[in-house]
Amino acid sequence: MFRKLILSSAILASSLFGGDINVAVAANVSYAIDDLKKEFNKLYPNTNVKVTLGSSGKLTAQIKNGAPYDLFMAANMKYPETLFNEDYAVTRPLVYAQGSLAYLSSQKQDFSKGIDLITQENIKKIAIANPKTAPYGKASVEAMKNAKIYESVEKKLVFAESISQTVTYALTATDIGFIAKSSLYSPQMSKFKQGVNWYSVDSKLYTPINQGIVILKKAQSNSEAAAFYSFILSKKAKKIFEDFGYLIP
Known part of the structure; x- marks a missing residue:
C-alpha cells in the first residue's frame, strides 16, 4: 500500500x-x-x-x-x-x-583458462573490492572459493575500498582485477577489449x-x-x- x-x-x-x-x-x-x-x-x-x-x-x-x-x-x-x-x-x-563480475587487466591475458588464470605464476597481484564492505568484493571471494582456488591466491589479493577503486588498481597496481562488468561500459574503458583485456566471470561461481x-x-x-x-x-x-x-x- x-x-x-x-x-x-x-x-x-x-x-x-x-x-x-x-x-x-x-x-x-x-x-x-x-x-x-x-x-x-x-x-x-x-x-x-x-x-x-x-x-x-x-x-x-x-x-x-x-x-x-x-x-x-x-x-x-x-x-x-x-x-x-x-x-x-x-x-x-x-x-x-x-550486477555481474568481470576480470580486467591492462595486459593481454589468456581468458580461455577461466578463473584458473589467476593462479598462474605471472599473476602476482589481484585487485578486488573489500569483501567486508563491498558486495562485489564478497562475490569475488565467493567465486574463488567455489572454484577451490582461494587459498592458493589469497596472498596475491590487493583490497580496494570500492569497486570503482578496484578498476584503478586492476589497471595500474595489479596484474588483474575482479570488477563490476558495468564499469567496462564507460567511454574511458572502450580501449580495453573483450577476450584480450577483460572477460566475464562465470556467473555460476557466485550468487547473483x-x-x-x-x-x-x-x-x-x-x-x-x-x-x-x-x-x-x-x-x-x-x-x-x-x-x-x-x-x-
Whole structure:
C-alpha cells in the first residue's frame, strides 16, 4: 500500500517543483548514474539530483550516523534490508538491477583458462573490492572459493575500498582485477577489449548480485524523491542499466 502511495506521489510530482534530492549510490553505479540523471531530468528538469558514491557498507554506516540522504541505491540487498528493518528506510528494498563480475587487466591475458588464470605464476597481484564492505568484493571471494582456488591466491589479493577503486588498481597496481562488468561500459574503458583485456566471470561461481533501492526516512514526504525512486524502477531506467552491462531480473 505504501509503495502505491509512493508511486502515486511520483506521478503527481511536477516539474514546477524545484529542489535538491540527495542519493547515496553504490560505486558500481557511477558509470550509469549520469545517464540516469539526464533521463530523469527530461521529466523533472528543475530537480537537482546530488549523488554521493561509495561502498554500500560505508554508505549504510553514514546513513545510520545521520547523513542527509533521501534515497539509497545499494550494490546488494543486505544493506537496504538492514536499513528497512531498523526503521531508517520507509520502503522495502526492491531490485533495480543485477550486477555481474568481470576480470580486467591492462595486459593481454589468456581468458580461455577461466578463473584458473589467476593462479598462474605471472599473476602476482589481484585487485578486488573489500569483501567486508563491498558486495562485489564478497562475490569475488565467493567465486574463488567455489572454484577451490582461494587459498592458493589469497596472498596475491590487493583490497580496494570500492569497486570503482578496484578498476584503478586492476589497471595500474595489479596484474588483474575482479570488477563490476558495468564499469567496462564507460567511454574511458572502450580501449580495453573483450577476450584480450577483460572477460566475464562465470556467473555460476557466485550468487547473483541483486542491487536494491530504498527511500530513506528523511524523504518519506518528499515527492521529488518519490519521483526518482519510481524512475529508477521504470522501463526507461532499466534500458539504461542494460546498456551499462547490468542484468534485469
